[in-house]
Amino acid sequence: MPPYHHGDLRRELLEAAVEAIADRGAAAVTLRGLAADCGVSHAAPAHHFGDKAGLLTALATDGFERLGEALAAAGGDFLETGLAYVRFACDHPAHFEVMFQPSLYHADDEALVTARARTSELLGASSRAAAPLGSSSGRRREVALAGWCLMHGFASLVRTGAITPEGDPVATARRLGRAAFGSR
Amino acid sequence: MPPYHHGDLRRELLEAAVEAIADRGAAAVTLRGLAADCGVSHAAPAHHFGDKAGLLTALATDGFERLGEALAAAGGDFLETGLAYVRFACDHPAHFEVMFQPSLYHADDEALVTARARTSELLGASSRAAAPLGSSSGRRREVALAGWCLMHGFASLVRTGAITPEGDPVATARRLGRAAFGSR
DNA sequence: TGTACATCAGTGAACGCGCGTTCACTGATGTAC
């Protein structure tokens, strides 16, 4: 005899989605499946998110917000920012997977656009310390972009199983960062 | 009045799949849709590929084989190998997308495993020229892996629309490679 | 303290759809003699 009102169904649906995606990929998400996971009628999710893309929009927005916090906590250091990116991807594989498949969600959602823009800024800002002194702004942008690509590529390849690092992935990422950028 | 026998339906189904994936993503592939694209009954694809995963296995294998050829043509040069990787991803986005989603296909297929192993070897081999003289083999592996991650990340971020390079993506990738690895 | 009412959250039945897969079949092709 579960109570008619659920408590925090919205949050619990998102958590169920995260678990399903981490286990079986974003394609495995169905509103009916999530409803069943939460012990609720299959029409309940639509009440909170409108439609399936709405649910994934909420999930992606949540991901960009958390990623922004993680990057900000790195304090603008170039390598640490990249490692925070990798750590986020490893700790939140479901968010990471959805965030970079904009066809799954409402990519023009206001909150999402705001959160995504913040992560871009933080990634760009971290390169100030990394490019050689007196570098042009174009050069700085290239360093920032290269760092992002390196860490994003590493996280993606680990996530899809193309790479299986021994031990802590973040430690491997640190070595890769040094191998590419030296001591910057 | 199309002829009963089709000519090369297998090849044409794969081409239809490539087009559909490039346009609307791997999730948009359906055997019935591809059959319709080829003007053939909806049960025909199963005759050639057994099932949907079989079709995508063939597509991924084809991709790894072509990628292997492209990498080999770079002649073992570190930067050129990476750029060949990016060029392949840009020219064959559908193959690229499927290749790195092993949940879509039969990942233990023999021909696929062989073709995939070859690309790994070629990526690893290109780092011999890139690591400083007298580097340990571990160090060389790190350089190879970092190069792969950088180019894979760049290709992925371009593909998903997170990055929109001005002009030729390969030219941008070259600048990123230099920004990270210097003149290696 | 009690009552009326508005609002919100979740229900459950129904809809139509597109899908992968199966299967007995038929048309076309090639080969042996």
Add this chain to the structure above:
DNA sequence: TGTACATCAGTGAACGCGCGTTCACTGATGTAC
């Protein structure tokens, strides 16, 4: 040159399934008076 036969490629009808979405509804909660 003709005939029988095996093989292969594609057909079309049928199956069962799970899905997203809609909609009138009901149970629960909170607020105004």
